[in-house]
Amino acid sequence: SAVISQKPSRDICQRGTSLTIQCQVDSQVTMMFWYRQQPGQSLTLIATANQGSEATYESGFVIDKFPISRPNLTFSTLTVSNMSPEDSSIYLCSVGWSGQPSYGYTFGSGTRLTVV
Amino acid sequence: DAKTTQPPSMDCAEGRAANLPCNHSTISGNEYVYWYRQIHSQGPQYIIHGLKNNETNEMASLIITEDRKSSTLILPHATLRDTAVYYCIVRVGHNQGGKLIFGQGTELSVKP
Numbered sequence: 298s299a300v301i302s303q304k305p306s307r308d309i310c311q312r313g314t315s316l317t318i319q320c321q322v323d324s325q326v327t328m329m330f331w332y333r334q335q336p337g338q339s340l341t342l343i344a345t346a347n348q349g350s351e352a353t354y355e356s357g358f359v360i361d362k363f364p365i366s367r368p369n370l371t372f373s374t375l376t377v378s379n380m381s382p383e384d385s386s387i388y389l390c391s392v393g394w395s396g397q398p399s400y401g402y403t404f405g406s407g408t409r410l411t412v413v
Numbered sequence: 414d415a416k417t418t419q420p421p422s423m424d425c426a427e428g429r430a431a432n433l434p435c436n437h438s439t440i441s442g443n444e445y446v447y448w449y450r451q452i453h454s455q456g457p458q459y460i461i462h463g464l465k466n467n468e469t470n471e472m473a474s475l476i477i478t479e480d481r482k483s484s485t486l487i488l489p490h491a492t493l494r495d496t497a498v499y500y501c502i503v504r505v506g507h508n509q510g511g512k513l514i515f516g517q518g519t520e521l522s523v524k525p
Contacts, residue, residue, distance in 0.1 A: 298459070330512060339500070340457065340515040389456055391513070401447065401459030402513060 299324050299392050301405035309411045310380055317376045318408045320390030325370035328393040331363070334407070335386045343388075346373040380412045416440065417501045422520040425495075431488040433519050435501030438482045445504045446477060447513065448486045450497040457500065457515075460486065491523045 300323040310316050320329065329346040343363055344352040352365035367373045377384050387409050393402040418436040425431040437446060445464050449457040461468055461475045463484070468475045474487040488495055500518040504511045 301456075328512075332515075339498075339517050342512055342514060345512060391457075401449075401462055403459065404449075404456035406456045 298401070298403045299326055301390055301392060301403060303390050303405035303408055305408055306406065307409040307411075309413060312381050312412055314380055315376055315378045316380065316410060317374050318388055318390075320373045320375070320392075320405060322371045322392050326392040326394060327370070328402075329367060329373045330391040330393075330402075331365060331373070331375045332389040332391060332404075333386045334389065340389065343375070346375075377410065380410075382412045385410055385412045416503045416514070417516045419499075419501050419516060419519045421517065422522070424522050424524055425488075425491045427493060427523055427525050428490055431486075431491040431495065431521060431523070433486040433488075433499050433501075433521065434483065435485070436483045437501070437503050440481050440503050442481075446475070446481075446484050447502045447504055448473070448475065449500045449502065449513075449515075450495075451500070451518075452494075452497040460499075462504075491521075493523050493525065495521065496523045497521060 302321045304319045331343040332340040333343055334340045342355050343358045344354040346352050346365050346367040348367045362378055364376045387407040389407045390405040391402050416439050445462050447462040448460040451457045461473050463475045463477050477484045498518040498520050500515050502513050
Protein backbone atom coordinates (compact mmCIF):
# COMPACT_ATOMS: atom_id res chain seq x y z
CA SER A 298 0.00 0.00 0.00
CA ALA A 299 1.05 3.61 -0.46
CA VAL A 300 2.52 5.84 2.23
CA ILE A 301 0.88 9.26 2.50
CA SER A 302 2.48 12.35 3.96
CA GLN A 303 0.05 15.09 4.84
CA LYS A 304 1.17 18.57 5.82
CA PRO A 305 0.63 20.37 8.07
CA SER A 306 -0.46 17.87 10.69
CA ARG A 307 -2.27 20.60 12.58
CA ASP A 308 -2.77 24.34 12.45
CA ILE A 309 -4.60 27.13 14.20
CA CYS A 310 -5.80 29.82 11.81
CA GLN A 311 -7.55 33.15 12.01
CA ARG A 312 -11.01 33.46 10.52
CA GLY A 313 -11.05 34.94 7.04
CA THR A 314 -7.69 33.45 6.09
CA SER A 315 -6.93 30.42 3.90
CA LEU A 316 -4.92 27.28 4.52
CA THR A 317 -3.45 24.94 1.93
CA ILE A 318 -3.02 21.29 2.90
CA GLN A 319 -0.60 19.09 1.01
CA CYS A 320 -0.88 15.38 0.29
CA GLN A 321 2.24 13.62 -0.97
CA VAL A 322 2.21 9.92 -1.91
CA ASP A 323 5.29 7.74 -2.23
CA SER A 324 4.02 6.07 -5.41
CA GLN A 325 1.89 6.98 -8.40
CA VAL A 326 -1.80 6.60 -7.73
CA THR A 327 -4.81 7.00 -9.93
CA MET A 328 -7.37 8.20 -7.44
CA MET A 329 -6.98 10.87 -4.79
CA PHE A 330 -9.77 11.97 -2.49
CA TRP A 331 -10.23 14.65 0.14
CA TYR A 332 -12.42 14.14 3.21
CA ARG A 333 -13.55 16.29 6.10
CA GLN A 334 -14.25 14.96 9.58
CA GLN A 335 -16.01 17.40 11.86
CA PRO A 336 -15.67 16.92 15.62
CA GLY A 337 -17.37 13.72 16.77
CA GLN A 338 -18.62 12.93 13.28
CA SER A 339 -17.89 10.46 10.52
CA LEU A 340 -15.92 11.27 7.38
CA THR A 341 -17.55 13.28 4.61
CA LEU A 342 -16.16 13.17 1.09
CA ILE A 343 -15.35 16.64 -0.21
CA ALA A 344 -14.10 15.84 -3.69
CA THR A 345 -12.19 13.54 -5.98
CA ALA A 346 -8.94 15.11 -7.19
CA ASN A 347 -8.45 14.37 -10.87
CA GLN A 348 -5.03 14.65 -12.42
CA GLY A 349 -4.88 17.30 -15.11
CA SER A 350 -8.49 18.38 -14.74
CA GLU A 351 -10.85 20.00 -12.27
CA ALA A 352 -11.79 18.13 -9.15
CA THR A 353 -15.20 16.51 -8.87
CA TYR A 354 -17.04 17.93 -5.86
CA GLU A 355 -19.68 16.25 -3.74
CA SER A 356 -22.98 17.89 -2.99
CA GLY A 357 -22.55 20.73 -0.53
CA PHE A 358 -18.95 21.48 -1.44
CA VAL A 359 -17.85 24.09 -3.98
CA ILE A 360 -14.63 24.91 -5.72
CA ASP A 361 -14.52 28.50 -4.47
CA LYS A 362 -14.44 27.31 -0.88
CA PHE A 363 -12.28 24.21 -1.35
CA PRO A 364 -10.05 24.62 -4.41
CA ILE A 365 -8.07 21.48 -5.18
CA SER A 366 -5.00 20.95 -7.33
CA ARG A 367 -3.61 17.68 -8.67
CA PRO A 368 -0.56 18.47 -10.78
CA ASN A 369 0.72 14.89 -11.00
CA LEU A 370 0.07 11.32 -9.88
CA THR A 371 1.75 11.68 -6.49
CA PHE A 372 0.64 15.07 -5.17
CA SER A 373 -2.49 17.06 -4.41
CA THR A 374 -3.44 20.12 -2.39
CA LEU A 375 -6.67 21.19 -0.74
CA THR A 376 -7.20 24.82 0.18
CA VAL A 377 -9.75 25.84 2.78
CA SER A 378 -10.64 29.41 1.83
CA ASN A 379 -12.04 32.29 3.82
CA MET A 380 -12.17 30.16 6.93
CA SER A 381 -14.73 30.39 9.68
CA PRO A 382 -14.92 28.48 12.99
CA GLU A 383 -17.31 26.02 11.28
CA ASP A 384 -14.39 24.86 9.15
CA SER A 385 -12.63 23.50 12.23
CA SER A 386 -12.24 19.83 11.34
CA ILE A 387 -9.80 17.12 10.45
CA TYR A 388 -9.06 17.05 6.72
CA LEU A 389 -7.88 13.74 5.29
CA CYS A 390 -6.34 12.70 2.01
CA SER A 391 -6.99 9.22 0.61
CA VAL A 392 -5.57 7.41 -2.39
CA GLY A 393 -6.51 4.41 -4.49
CA TRP A 394 -5.96 2.74 -7.83
CA SER A 395 -8.52 2.54 -10.60
CA GLY A 396 -8.88 -0.82 -12.26
CA GLN A 397 -7.84 -2.43 -8.99
CA PRO A 398 -11.05 -3.01 -7.06
CA SER A 399 -9.35 -5.57 -4.89
CA TYR A 400 -7.14 -2.98 -3.22
CA GLY A 401 -8.18 -1.06 -0.16
CA TYR A 402 -7.76 2.66 -0.19
CA THR A 403 -5.11 4.26 2.03
CA PHE A 404 -5.69 7.31 4.22
CA GLY A 405 -3.29 9.89 5.50
CA SER A 406 -3.16 10.76 9.18
CA GLY A 407 -5.02 14.00 8.58
CA THR A 408 -4.67 17.73 9.19
CA ARG A 409 -6.32 19.00 12.34
CA LEU A 410 -7.53 22.53 11.66
CA THR A 411 -8.79 24.92 14.29
CA VAL A 412 -10.20 28.26 13.19
CA VAL A 413 -10.38 31.02 15.80
CA ASP B 414 -25.76 9.05 1.38
CA ALA B 415 -24.08 5.95 2.69
CA LYS B 416 -25.87 2.75 1.78
CA THR B 417 -25.08 0.81 4.94
CA THR B 418 -26.67 0.46 8.39
CA GLN B 419 -24.65 -0.40 11.49
CA PRO B 420 -25.40 -0.41 15.22
CA PRO B 421 -23.97 2.76 16.79
CA SER B 422 -22.06 0.94 19.51
CA MET B 423 -21.04 -2.49 20.78
CA ASP B 424 -19.06 -3.93 23.65
CA CYS B 425 -16.81 -6.95 23.59
CA ALA B 426 -14.78 -8.73 26.24
CA GLU B 427 -11.06 -8.91 25.68
CA GLY B 428 -10.04 -12.23 24.13
CA ARG B 429 -13.50 -12.95 22.80
CA ALA B 430 -14.62 -12.69 19.20
CA ALA B 431 -16.15 -9.40 18.15
CA ASN B 432 -18.90 -9.75 15.55
CA LEU B 433 -19.86 -6.47 13.90
CA PRO B 434 -22.97 -6.56 11.69
CA CYS B 435 -23.76 -4.42 8.67
CA ASN B 436 -26.84 -4.18 6.48
CA HIS B 437 -26.50 -3.15 2.84
CA SER B 438 -29.81 -4.20 1.36
CA THR B 439 -29.52 -2.02 -1.76
CA ILE B 440 -26.10 -3.27 -2.80
CA SER B 441 -25.59 -3.86 -6.52
CA GLY B 442 -24.04 -6.96 -7.98
CA ASN B 443 -20.70 -5.34 -8.76
CA GLU B 444 -20.27 -3.31 -5.58
CA TYR B 445 -17.71 -4.31 -3.00
CA VAL B 446 -18.12 -4.22 0.77
CA TYR B 447 -15.20 -2.61 2.58
CA TRP B 448 -14.44 -2.41 6.27
CA TYR B 449 -12.27 0.26 7.83
CA ARG B 450 -11.60 1.26 11.38
CA GLN B 451 -10.57 4.53 12.93
CA ILE B 452 -8.73 4.65 16.18
CA HIS B 453 -9.05 7.97 17.94
CA SER B 454 -7.21 10.83 16.22
CA GLN B 455 -5.84 8.63 13.45
CA GLY B 456 -6.74 8.20 9.77
CA PRO B 457 -9.00 5.26 8.87
CA GLN B 458 -7.24 1.93 8.55
CA TYR B 459 -8.21 -0.62 5.91
CA ILE B 460 -9.26 -3.98 7.36
CA ILE B 461 -10.77 -6.16 4.67
CA HIS B 462 -13.12 -6.15 1.71
CA GLY B 463 -15.17 -8.64 -0.30
CA LEU B 464 -17.58 -9.05 -3.17
CA LYS B 465 -19.41 -12.37 -2.75
CA ASN B 466 -17.21 -14.86 -0.98
CA ASN B 467 -16.16 -14.86 2.62
CA GLU B 468 -12.71 -13.42 3.13
CA THR B 469 -10.06 -13.76 5.80
CA ASN B 470 -6.80 -11.98 6.42
CA GLU B 471 -4.45 -11.49 9.34
CA MET B 472 -6.74 -8.91 10.91
CA ALA B 473 -10.25 -10.22 10.48
CA SER B 474 -12.80 -12.33 8.64
CA LEU B 475 -15.63 -11.03 6.51
CA ILE B 476 -18.79 -13.06 6.17
CA ILE B 477 -21.18 -11.97 3.40
CA THR B 478 -24.65 -13.48 3.19
CA GLU B 479 -25.61 -15.31 0.04
CA ASP B 480 -28.02 -12.55 -1.03
CA ARG B 481 -25.28 -9.99 -0.24
CA LYS B 482 -27.69 -7.82 1.70
CA SER B 483 -25.69 -8.01 4.89
CA SER B 484 -22.26 -8.86 6.19
CA THR B 485 -20.41 -9.43 9.46
CA LEU B 486 -16.88 -8.45 10.35
CA ILE B 487 -15.30 -10.85 12.81
CA LEU B 488 -12.30 -9.98 14.97
CA PRO B 489 -11.48 -13.46 16.30
CA HIS B 490 -9.69 -12.49 19.50
CA ALA B 491 -10.39 -8.87 20.36
CA THR B 492 -7.77 -6.91 22.28
CA LEU B 493 -7.96 -3.53 23.97
CA ARG B 494 -6.18 -2.07 20.95
CA ASP B 495 -9.15 -3.03 18.77
CA THR B 496 -11.24 -0.36 20.48
CA ALA B 497 -12.19 1.92 17.58
CA VAL B 498 -14.99 3.05 15.28
CA TYR B 499 -15.62 0.44 12.58
CA TYR B 500 -17.04 1.52 9.24
CA CYS B 501 -18.80 -0.76 6.79
CA ILE B 502 -18.80 0.83 3.33
CA VAL B 503 -20.24 -0.14 -0.01
CA ARG B 504 -17.92 1.22 -2.62
CA VAL B 505 -19.70 3.42 -5.11
CA GLY B 506 -18.54 2.51 -8.56
CA HIS B 507 -16.21 -0.31 -9.43
CA ASN B 508 -13.21 -1.05 -11.57
CA GLN B 509 -12.70 2.68 -12.12
CA GLY B 510 -11.68 3.29 -8.54
CA GLY B 511 -15.00 4.22 -7.04
CA LYS B 512 -15.22 6.51 -4.05
CA LEU B 513 -15.87 5.46 -0.46
CA ILE B 514 -18.87 7.04 1.28
CA PHE B 515 -18.71 6.64 5.05
CA GLY B 516 -21.71 6.09 7.30
CA GLN B 517 -21.74 6.61 11.05
CA GLY B 518 -20.01 3.33 11.90
CA THR B 519 -20.03 1.19 15.03
CA GLU B 520 -18.06 2.26 18.06
CA LEU B 521 -16.54 -0.93 19.45
CA SER B 522 -15.36 -0.91 23.04
CA VAL B 523 -13.21 -3.86 24.06
CA LYS B 524 -13.25 -4.25 27.82
CA PRO B 525 -10.86 -6.15 30.09
